Amino acid sequence: DFECALEEVKPAFGVSEEELEAVIQNGIIHFDGIIDDILRSGQLFVDQVRSSTRTPLVSILLHGPPGSGKTALGASIAQASQYPFIKLISPDSMVGFSEGQKVTAINKIFADSYKSPLSVVVVDNLERLLEWTPIGPRFSNAVLQTLLVLFARRPPKGRRLFVIATSSLRPVLTEIGLGEVFDSELRVPPISNIRSLEYVLKEVELFHSSQERKECIRMLEEAGFASTQTDVEEGNGKLRIGVKKLLSMVEMARQEPENVAQRLVGALLGLGM
Amino acid sequence: DFECALEEVKPAFGVSEEELEAVIQNGIIHFDGIIDDILRSGQLFVDQVRSSTRTPLVSILLHGPPGSGKTALGASIAQASQYPFIKLISPDSMVGFSEGQKVTAINKIFADSYKSPLSVVVVDNLERLLEWTPIGPRFSNAVLQTLLVLFARRPPKGRRLFVIATSSLRPVLTEIGLGEVFDSELRVPPISNIRSLEYVLKEVELFHSSQERKECIRMLEEAGFASTQTDVEEGNGKLRIGVKKLLSMVEMARQEPENVAQRLVGALLGLGM
Amino acid sequence: DFECALEEVKPAFGVSEEELEAVIQNGIIHFDGIIDDILRSGQLFVDQVRSSTRTPLVSILLHGPPGSGKTALGASIAQASQYPFIKLISPDSMVGFSEGQKVTAINKIFADSYKSPLSVVVVDNLERLLEWTPIGPRFSNAVLQTLLVLFARRPPKGRRLFVIATSSLRPVLTEIGLGEVFDSELRVPPISNIRSLEYVLKEVELFHSSQERKECIRMLEEAGFASTQTDVEEGNGKLRIGVKKLLSMVEMARQEPENVAQRLVGALLGLGM
Amino acid sequence: DFECALEEVKPAFGVSEEELEAVIQNGIIHFDGIIDDILRSGQLFVDQVRSSTRTPLVSILLHGPPGSGKTALGASIAQASQYPFIKLISPDSMVGFSEGQKVTAINKIFADSYKSPLSVVVVDNLERLLEWTPIGPRFSNAVLQTLLVLFARRPPKGRRLFVIATSSLRPVLTEIGLGEVFDSELRVPPISNIRSLEYVLKEVELFHSSQERKECIRMLEEAGFASTQTDVEEGNGKLRIGVKKLLSMVEMARQEPENVAQRLVGALLGLGM
Amino acid sequence: DFECALEEVKPAFGVSEEELEAVIQNGIIHFDGIIDDILRSGQLFVDQVRSSTRTPLVSILLHGPPGSGKTALGASIAQASQYPFIKLISPDSMVGFSEGQKVTAINKIFADSYKSPLSVVVVDNLERLLEWTPIGPRFSNAVLQTLLVLFARRPPKGRRLFVIATSSLRPVLTEIGLGEVFDSELRVPPISNIRSLEYVLKEVELFHSSQERKECIRMLEEAGFASTQTDVEEGNGKLRIGVKKLLSMVEMARQEPENVAQRLVGALLGLGM
Amino acid sequence: DFECALEEVKPAFGVSEEELEAVIQNGIIHFDGIIDDILRSGQLFVDQVRSSTRTPLVSILLHGPPGSGKTALGASIAQASQYPFIKLISPDSMVGFSEGQKVTAINKIFADSYKSPLSVVVVDNLERLLEWTPIGPRFSNAVLQTLLVLFARRPPKGRRLFVIATSSLRPVLTEIGLGEVFDSELRVPPISNIRSLEYVLKEVELFHSSQERKECIRMLEEAGFASTQTDVEEGNGKLRIGVKKLLSMVEMARQEPENVAQRLVGALLGLGM
Numbered sequence A, B, C, D, E, F: 001d002f003e004c005a006l007e008e009v010k011p012a013f014g015v016s017e018e019e020l021e022a023v024i025q026n027g028i029i030h031f032d033g034i035i036d037d038i039l040r041s042g043q044l045f046v047d048q049v050r051s052s053t054r055t056p057l058v059s060i061l062l063h064g065p066p067g068s069g070k071t072a073l074g075a076s077i078a079q080a081s082q083y084p085f086i087k088l089i090s091p092d093s094m095v096g097f098s099e100g101q102k103v104t105a106i107n108k109i110f111a112d113s114y115k116s117p118l119s120v121v122v123v124d125n126l127e128r129l130l131e132w133t134p135i136g137p138r139f140s141n142a143v144l145q146t147l148l149v150l151f152a153r154r155p156p157k158g159r160r161l162f163v164i165a166t167s168s169l170r171p172v173l174t175e176i177g178l179g180e181v182f183d184s185e186l187r188v189p190p191i192s193n194i195r196s197l198e199y200v201l202k203e204v205e206l207f208h209s210s211q212e213r214k215e216c217i218r219m220l221e222e223a224g225f226a227s228t229q230t231d232v233e234e235g236n237g238k239l240r241i242g243v244k245k246l247l248s249m250v251e252m253a254r255q256e257p258e259n260v261a262q263r264l265v266g267a268l269l270g271l272g273m
């Protein structure tokens, strides 16, 4: 009857495949062990929701600097759950919504989730959903109160829900009272050593030869960036870039085939300015 | 004619059994004498409202840290009263309500309660009903003013009302003027010694053998947590966890059968970080 | 033709007996000479309004700590006036009203009062009517401006009006500009010495024998509370409790017949904590 | 054709006799030379508006402490002008008006005034029209902007307008930018010496014999109040009371025929507390 | 076809002669060379707009203390342009308008101006249009944003527009971001030396004989006011009065024929108090 | 089928030629190498969007002081792209729009852009779109949140979008959280050395002979302005003027043929005052 339930929910709602795929368009590059750790932790929570009777609701937060890959990782965990109900709540689909319309849209997805025996809801980009602005500071209290309740409200008897939220402003969440509501938090770090960076460059085939790539890496080392995580911990290196921004720089550099390495190094150094 | 009144109110309103049961889903674990004290005090107020002619209205506040069990205890006291009218006012059922709709909904339940000779209303999670935000600070003054009046307004002649409110932000209540309105306050403490914690672990059967459980307790003692309340008072131990959060950690730990003790201890230590 | 006017106003409005009685449900206990002084002063103003042609409008303020008996005393003075028009404006009957609705309701009662040759309007609990909140601070400026005008606006020719307002936040009234508008102010003090307290205990028959009551009083004296007003003025004693709260404590204590004195003393000591 | 114009305006508008009389109900007592000065200055402006072609608009401000007689004096000057259009704009007739309704009502009266060759508009109690509150501070900017424009806008060709405004919060007017808009300002002082006070007591016949009155005056002198304006200027005496409040105290004292002097002195001393 | 265009616009809009004349009712008195300089500069801008193809939009600001004659001078420049479209945007005609109505009205006039080949729009009294209040400070951001755009938006191809704005709060314009938007600024000074003042007195024929006038001037010199601009620059004299206020004082003084000089001197000295 | 797509979009939307031309009315004067650099960088981004599959969305910011030519340069880059969809979002066409209308209009253009395979949207004058005011500070959070989402939201599969935003308040963008959203930033500098200025003067043919122009330049050098960029870097010269303002000054100077040089020099010196 699990499958039956699955059938039952399909017509009105279900899994939003396309939306999820859109946010992982460039795939997941395993440039560091931490990426696998995050995906594995996600899987454990998926299992807990499926099996424990005492915790029909589990909510986690993926947080990290802008462009570090939170959305892509959250969507990947959700997709891998294979639950019958998987939905993405994203500010992208709420442009121009009034406070009230946002609250209604969010509430609707949670209400829908309660109709499936097993559901996962990805609530992407909390600060944007909350319309956070540092000046004031200001935000939508209506959306905040809605999230505070929905993240803690038990689904009805027999239903189970896994909530994955993302944010790049972790300290703001504490300030506004959203800091204690999650069962667990996972940090998504930026790329901070050259080994990880090199892994990405290789993966996206920026250079025609590994010779060229190595030359580029050497330039970065000379510029003083740390090579490995251990170096970073020893205080070396000022590299700190989200994988999303790195991919953007790679594409810019690609525009000047004769100057790829110089442009990339220049852009990375520009960050530190 | 008491029974008759009871019959009379049933159709339109009455006791919301399901809602109350939902919030006590995991039962009440008697991990400490204080739990029994709270339930007994509750019973005394129930008796007072039933018998004293001079106090047809009694209101109390259950306060304590997040997840300490306020809602479950409040609902338990209400359920045990066996009054003909028992209702739960909770933000869970008001998601997306405007200020005005909240005020109307709250007012409606109090108005309904006046139709029964004996009523108990549990007003759960005051800070969420008030849409409290520390930044600003901001909250719904309309809801606040409504509660200030309703918590102090005598029921009509011949009617009696017992109000049980809960909050995890006691100091905020004072700040906004809700501090003086209650006839009495009961504090719901977090679990703060290992004996209480062990009691819970036993009750939920986290370990297959008492041997394993004891090993886990030993690890916690080594980590420096206080064993008994007396130890706590002597300044030892930094344990401070709501029973709700503890139950959540227990279920997470259960996911890794080979590592239960380590995960639980890790999670408990993580709190102090 | 005075009686005729009285008849004339009856249909549409008049004296709201029930409302007034409701707020004096527990009667007036004459635990101190000051209570009689207040009632006598009230009577003098009632006479002035009836007789002086130069002051067709007189407004007074009853102020004092929460639960000191302001509402009951104000209602008593109004009731004793035997004017043909006596109305109570109270936040109790305005739950859920918008600012505009409050202003309309208040304005309506004053307009009605102008139809009677002699009227008294009790405006109870100014801070609640104003929706005052210390945080911000915030309040309804629309209600404030309405009261500022109504408390000072002369009734039409041939009509006379006595306004009795109550508040437990006297300093706030000054802050917001409501401090100068009254012709006179009467302070309603809390119970601050054991003699007054004993008077109340006797009146409400908390103890079965005067022996028991005296024993209780002795315990309070030992606890350091002042016996008489003179003691209080000499700096002794920390008793300071509104008669309303005292009556509530008395009823709680009554629930444990074996422990009445201990519970009462404990509750009174709890205040000072 | 002046008379003809006068006839012309009567039906739709004109002189609001009743309203003006209502605010001077207790007459003008000439307790000090300054009262006559104010009335004479008023008359001069009345003449200027009537005769000068370069100043078809003149606006003045009567300011002074609460109850000093501003409204009564402003109304007296207006009444004495014998212009065909005389109107009172007062918060008394705007209770419950929204900001917009106030602006419309005020604007309407000015628009009406432009239909008469000669008009005087008394704008009473600016702070109340502006809904001023010291906390915030807050006020109706819509009303303020309306007054700022109307007080400076020239009437159409051939029309002349005299504006008399009153306020007891002169410094607030400066703060909000209403300080420079008037062509002239007249200060209405409180009663500050015993001679003026005695003049009033005599006028209102508080005492049955001049003997009693003199005895009362002696008591006040003994209490340290200054006798004449010269004394005041030399730093003596703390008397400072509006004639309106004095008249109110007189009527209260009258209620206790046996104690008239004591009560009056007590009330006057109470001011200084 | 220039004349044709002129004809074309007449029906729906065109030159608002009456409005312009109304604000120059008392004419322009050439009491100082600066007055001619301002008028000449205005004429130069009028020529530039007519002839230069690169600057189809020119905007200037006339600023100076209250009553210094900004509106009259702005209107004079506009009138002298003899453009086919000349309009005055003034708060006088927007009393009681909502923010939105103001924006619409202002926008409408600019839109109309784009239909004429050559237009001049006088935007009078910016601070009042903006509903500026120093407390807060507050103003209509909707009006501000509208003006910021309209003052900088190029008219459509083939159309030319000259904008003349006036304000007596130059520093406020900078604060709110309106300081940089103008192509040029002209300061309209107050009268600050006796020679200019004497010129005005002569022009308005306050005195019956030049003898009397000279006597009055002597009194002012004795009072310490500076005689000429050079004196002013050397630090003498505290005269500082707008021509508008001076004209008002002149008319007041005229009311007491026997005392003209004394009253005028008194009024002028009163300014410095 | 690229051309076909182009055809397809024409009817409902497409390239807004006229609007773009309007903002470049005075052409681009190549007074400095930096101008060419900016245009070349723009072209590189145009190519990247057209060719890279990993970056279907690229957004850049043109920032610099008022009048430095941001809008003209942004429009030039857009025009040169020859994409089938080119639109300008400008506050000029949103005067009088409510917050909601602005959000809808902006959202609409982005939604339209998604229908074309290749699009460029110029979002001109961010601070005005945001209704930014330094006092408060205040701005439209609804517009800000809309831009934050739209500048980062990937177009649907197969669509590519290039966003060019302009602002003269770069620091404000950081303050309100719009600082990190762009893939790249280009600074548009003011004219800061005499060589560039001379280039402009020549181009617009202000002087009849190069002799006159040189004389003018000499006067500026004597006034202490720096001749070349190198001088500027060495700390000389205080010239700092946007090309737009310079063109305006040139036209003013042209009005007085006999005094061209003096007026221009005077105006330029006036800036430094």
Ligand SMILES: Nc1ncnc2c1ncn2[C@@H]1O[C@H](COP(=O)(O)OP(=O)(O)OP(=O)(O)O)[C@@H](O)[C@H]1O
Residues within 6 Å of the ligand: A023, A024, A025, A026, A027, A028, A029, A030, A031, A035, A065, A066, A067, A068, A069, A070, A071, A072, A073, A125, A168, A242, A243, A244, A247
């Ligand atoms: N290891 C990785 N983790 C996450 N994303 C990756 C990884 N490798 C490649 N990517 C790609 O990098 C991009 C990450 O962007 P994503 O939007 O997920 O970042 P984000 O942290 O959510 O950014 P923002 O802070 O702007 O919300 C995606 O396009 C994704 O396909």
Ligand SMILES: Nc1ncnc2c1ncn2[C@@H]1O[C@H](COP(=O)(O)OP(=O)(O)OP(=O)(O)O)[C@@H](O)[C@H]1O
Residues within 6 Å of the ligand: B023, B024, B025, B026, B027, B028, B029, B030, B031, B035, B065, B066, B067, B068, B069, B070, B071, B072, B073, B125, B168, B242, B243, B244, B247
């Ligand atoms: N002794 C106990 N007291 C209260 N709850 C208990 C106890 N033992 C077990 N529980 C269970 O623990 C949970 C307590 O959660 P509850 O929602 O009541 O906490 P809370 O303090 O109201 O939390 P919050 O601060 O989030 O409102 C319930 O599931 C309840 O069944």
Ligand SMILES: Nc1ncnc2c1ncn2[C@@H]1O[C@H](COP(=O)(O)OP(=O)(O)OP(=O)(O)O)[C@@H](O)[C@H]1O
Residues within 6 Å of the ligand: C023, C024, C025, C026, C027, C028, C029, C030, C031, C035, C065, C066, C067, C068, C069, C070, C071, C072, C073, C125, C168, C242, C243, C244, C247
């Ligand atoms: N001497 C007394 N004066 C006033 N009330 C008395 C007195 N004796 C007994 N009472 C009873 O005490 C109660 C006083 O409550 P009341 O509501 O009037 O106090 P309050 O000061 O208005 O309280 P609050 O500050 O909450 O408005 C009433 O029930 C009244 O019947």
Ligand SMILES: Nc1ncnc2c1ncn2[C@@H]1O[C@H](COP(=O)(O)OP(=O)(O)OP(=O)(O)O)[C@@H](O)[C@H]1O
Residues within 6 Å of the ligand: D023, D024, D025, D026, D027, D028, D029, D030, D031, D035, D065, D066, D067, D068, D069, D070, D071, D072, D073, D125, D168, D242, D243, D244, D247
């Ligand atoms: N010399 C006087 N000047 C003014 N009023 C007088 C004088 N003598 C007697 N009165 C009476 O005193 C009262 C003055 O009250 P009025 O309302 O004019 O004072 P006010 O200054 O306007 O008060 P508020 O500050 O409350 O507006 C009136 O009833 C008036 O008839």
Ligand SMILES: Nc1ncnc2c1ncn2[C@@H]1O[C@H](COP(=O)(O)OP(=O)(O)OP(=O)(O)O)[C@@H](O)[C@H]1O
Residues within 6 Å of the ligand: E023, E024, E025, E026, E027, E028, E029, E030, E031, E035, E065, E066, E067, E068, E069, E070, E071, E072, E073, E125, E166, E168, E242, E243, E244, E247
């Ligand atoms: N030289 C002058 N310049 C300007 N106005 C003059 C001059 N001589 C006489 N006047 C008269 O003085 C008055 C100036 O008033 P105007 O309203 O123009 O001043 P303003 O500066 O706009 O005042 P406000 O600051 O109140 O807006 C007009 O009546 C005008 O006819």
Ligand SMILES: Nc1ncnc2c1ncn2[C@@H]1O[C@H](COP(=O)(O)OP(=O)(O)OP(=O)(O)O)[C@@H](O)[C@H]1O
Residues within 6 Å of the ligand: F023, F024, F025, F026, F027, F028, F029, F030, F031, F035, F065, F066, F067, F068, F069, F070, F071, F072, F073, F125, F168, F242, F243, F244, F247
């Ligand atoms: N090199 C140049 N770069 C930009 N604009 C130029 C250049 N040379 C001439 N111009 C002209 O200068 C003017 C620049 O004005 P533009 O509106 O683009 O400036 P802006 O920086 O956007 O101003 P604002 O800060 O007011 O928005 C245009 O008329 C343009 O035709």
Ligand SMILES: [Mg+2]
Residues within 6 Å of the ligand: A070, A071, A072, A124, A125, A166
């Ligand atoms: Mg993201």
Ligand SMILES: [Mg+2]
Residues within 6 Å of the ligand: B070, B071, B072, B124, B125, B166
């Ligand atoms: Mg709870």
Ligand SMILES: [Mg+2]
Residues within 6 Å of the ligand: C070, C071, C072, C124, C125, C166
């Ligand atoms: Mg009360």
Ligand SMILES: [Mg+2]
Residues within 6 Å of the ligand: D070, D071, D072, D124, D125, D166
């Ligand atoms: Mg008055």
Ligand SMILES: [Mg+2]
Residues within 6 Å of the ligand: E070, E071, E072, E124, E125, E166
């Ligand atoms: Mg003006």
Ligand SMILES: [Mg+2]
Residues within 6 Å of the ligand: F070, F071, F072, F124, F125, F166
């Ligand atoms: Mg621009």
